Amino acid sequence: MLVTWHYRVRNGLMEKFDPRARWIFSLAFLFAVTMFWDARFLLFFFVLAFAWYFSSKAKWKETRRGWLLIGFILFMMIVVNTIITGGGAGGVVPKGGHLVWPAGLFLLGWKIPFDLTWERLWFAICQIMRISSISAIFLIIPYTMDPRQYGVTFRGLGLPDSFAYSMELAFRYVPTLARDFTTTFDAQRARGYEIERVKGNIFKQIVRVAPLIVPVTMNSIMMGEDITDAMDLRCFGQRPRTWLYQLNYHWQDYVLISLGIAMLLVGIFSLYVFHIGGFWVPAFFIH
């Protein structure tokens, strides 16, 4: 089965920008958003991220798989880690707080010691806003950025030729790797292997997925050797490289980069000069 990134020209807003400007903006957004735990600031980033995301004109059907993966990660981080076990909030949420069930949580007559606080619950909401904002900004990149421009973009951002091209190469071979994985998966299913039956502790589960992981890894290593040969045979890395496509900044790119830098500066000043933007819980939520 063919697996691709579903990149196509969509004439969305983000395609009007130079990809370097997009990456600078996206990275600035990432660093800026990670400075805040205040939901009022995070809400701004959340709205901005999804406005940016929806301007891409990508369809839900195309990005569904990516969002399912992010949803799974969010579930593990928020529900399992933050809410149930109380982890992940250390250093942000002050100790103590207001219990959601002060008298304890009763389930089928049993009293369960569950010390979930309103503060931790609010922290979880902030966490959701942060991660989903960052995801919206970065998930949309492979669907809206021409795969031919990865190399020249990273080169234009000052990275060396070898690193810049390896990024382009990664995007080239992701579909091939995905296809190899599908082939191995089918080959093992043909031998009665059912991934649904992979159960037991973590070590048993690792052993049980070996029929998928080992062949894919071995094939990737062999493929890596061929790719290296192919690159060597066409002089890669022997001279300074010319990139086929040329990127040029326009006025809108400077606007976007300025916005990214402004976000960063606001973050830095808020946090280190005005000491605002840290974890904050609205009073109505606690009472």
Add this chain to the structure above:
Amino acid sequence: MTDLPLIVENLSFKYRRRSELALDGVSFSLQPGQVMLIAGSSGCGKTTLMRCINGLIPNTYTGEMSGSIRMFGKSITEMEMAEISQTVGTVLQDPERQILGSYVLNEVAFGLESLGISREEIVPRAEKALQRLNILYLRDRETFGTSGGEKQKIALAGVLAMEPRILLLDEPLASLDPASAHEALDAFRQLADEGIAVMIVEHRVEDVLSIHPELVMYMDEGKCAYLGDSKGLMDVVDYHRIKLPATVVMERARKDPAPVFNPVVLPKEDKTPLIQFEDVHFSYNEDSPEVLKGINFEVHSGDVIAVLGHNGSGKTTMVKHALGLLKPTRGRVLIEGLDTRKTTVAQSAHTVGYVFQSPSQMLFAPTVKQELAFGPTNLGYSPEEIQKNIDWAIETVNLKSELDMPPLALSFGQQKRISIAAILAMRSRILMMDEPTAGQDYWNYQAFMDAILQMPGFDSIIFITHDVDLAVIYATRILLVYGGELVADGTPQEVLKDEKLLRSCRVLPTSLLKLNMEYLPRTGKFYRAETLAHLQS
């Protein structure tokens, strides 16, 4: 004389971690416009020779080298890799792994970009290379979605854009259907006629002979066993080792004993179908075109079925339905009467064992024994049954001595047999194989197919192949697929006699098929050339 494109003198090479020589005193020279065929069994030193010429040895692969290589009068030791790469263009065996660009123009421009050539010069040179191979229409296409034949040409265009004067082609026909292979060969001949010296390493010797190579070298254990014209090759080389034209094989085989071949998959009284395809349609998703368009056929005990068709015709998609790996979007597939929509693949595996093209796609266990136990364990056999099945399977493929070895440490041929044994151990009734001879030389693939067909344990065998001769020799029935439709289903004699139909399906008649058609009135069925020789004498 000294300014010839290539002069190799007494070349020897030993890889750093090997004790034996990979190349031993090889000498030859190549003139502009010549096509040179290099033939030989797996491991004979062909690839090492190419690596010495294209500079991968010693730049990437190290070892001890002696002798000399001169290109246009200059010793290779005086040339930098960039200079070698502009003189010698190399197309590797698997274009999928050679193509580095996501889009065709980027791929073709890659070498020029690496050389730091100006952007204004790159695009016209890349377009010229595409035009030279008549694939300029692919310029803005994604490389991943192109067909096998197109990928081969794209890889070649990427090399031609660097304007090499020597071209090395490592098994360029390996993944191509017959028509695509001949188109590729015509392109190579044309390049030679334009003045490029072309070296082709290939197992499909008969195909390459069709473009009349001026020079043929046959290698054996790192040495040059024959160097001369193609006519001389026919007299010198063991016809069991490389595939020669059927008339030549028949002539030479008269002097040898007749081959013994007793297939054990034979028709049975029970006519209950093992697999039924009923108006099967399939597309990968609702927006994409149909890959299968109303397929109908049945598989019975005793059938040895060859599935023939061009690259992308839907052959693999079709056989994946026969195991339930894919489910029809319309119509149904029944395995021993059960609809694949209502059964799991694991349940279907009791009936159908599927061996994928490359053993590296499935082998994973630390030992052969564990590898063979994997399938039957998944199918719920008892430990006693599993042990019994492993013993029988390993005996059948004659690899008992390797039972405690890691399967991935074995040779390719042995890995292939282990992958068959893994299916045998599941006691499936039908053996299904995708390109069973891919990656094997002629000697190994004939021995492999002979062994499979004479192996007890299967009620039916189905194999996908591009190799018409494989269908001629081993099949009792042929399914011809074209554009997702089953255009012919019958005995090899019925299906393969229609040359016009074959050509329209991009399947080309071979010398063995032509010979068999000639003798068919007397023989009544198809045979290998060695057998025909004795039927006539």
